[in-house]
Amino acid sequence: MRPDLPTVPLEAGAGPENPPCPACGEPLFVWVELPVETGLAHRCEACGLGVLGRTGTTGDALADLDHDSGEDGAIIFENRASFQSQLTGGAWSGLGTDRAYRFTPESIVRLVSNRDQVLDSSRWLPGTGILMMWQSGINMFTFGHNLALGRFGRARATPSRKAWRRRLDAFITVVLAVPSMLFAVPVELIGGLIGRGGASRIRLKVL
Numbered sequence: 001m002r003p004d005l006p007t008v009p010l011e012a013g014a015g016p017e018n019p020p021c022p023a024c025g026e027p028l029f030v031w032v033e034l035p036v037e038t039g040l041a042h043r044c045e046a047c048g049l050g051v052l053g054r055t056g057t058t059g060d061a062l063a064d065l066d067h068d069s070g071e072d073g074a075i076i077f078e079n080r081a082s083f084q085s086q087l088t089g090g091a092w093s094g095l096g097t098d099r100a101y102r103f104t105p106e107s108i109v110r111l112v113s114n115r116d117q118v119l120d121s122s123r124w125l126p127g128t129g130i131l132m133m134w135q136s137g138i139n140m141f142t143f144g145h146n147l148a149l150g151r152f153g154r155a156r157a158t159p160s161r162k163a164w165r166r167r168l169d170a171f172i173t174v175v176l177a178v179p180s181m182l183f184a185v186p187v188e189l190i191g192g193l194i195g196r197g198g199a200s201r202i203r204l205k206v207l
């Protein structure tokens, strides 16, 4: 269990309301800190896997992970256990996604062990992480989510349904663009230095 996550006796969650984690098999818990628009989400207290929407099977989670695999076989993922994710909670830009699973390094290790794979290498992506933290900082003050990165096709944007809120969000985004970057650079650098960067490129290998 990660030291930064609340300590909950895992057996307390076993039952139909707490389906097994697709990565490690421990019971999932409802992820209550998320914005309402996200719908019912779960997270694993053991390996940190975040599940947005339907919980699915181990095969579903593996397919979701492989979806990020490039031609060279490397996988880029946004780290739910990152310093920036823990700091910004429901405002974390990595939550603005069409994907079902939000991975942590531990959840990936557990997940790929199901097909006899291990982590071969992992490389922090500071540029991507700084952009994510920049957007997360702005998300903390806007009604919508990922409005700036979404405009550049770097994330899925969720604008507010009300026009006046969208106008206010556009104004807030402009006002906070520079201050949020000043904040994002040190936060992500600290995250990288303590091994909890916002995004990483990993390679897997067969045992």
Ligand SMILES: [Zn+2]
Pocket (backbone or CB within 6 Å): 021, 022, 023, 024, 025, 026, 044, 045, 046, 047, 048, 049, 107
């Ligand atoms: Zn798990």
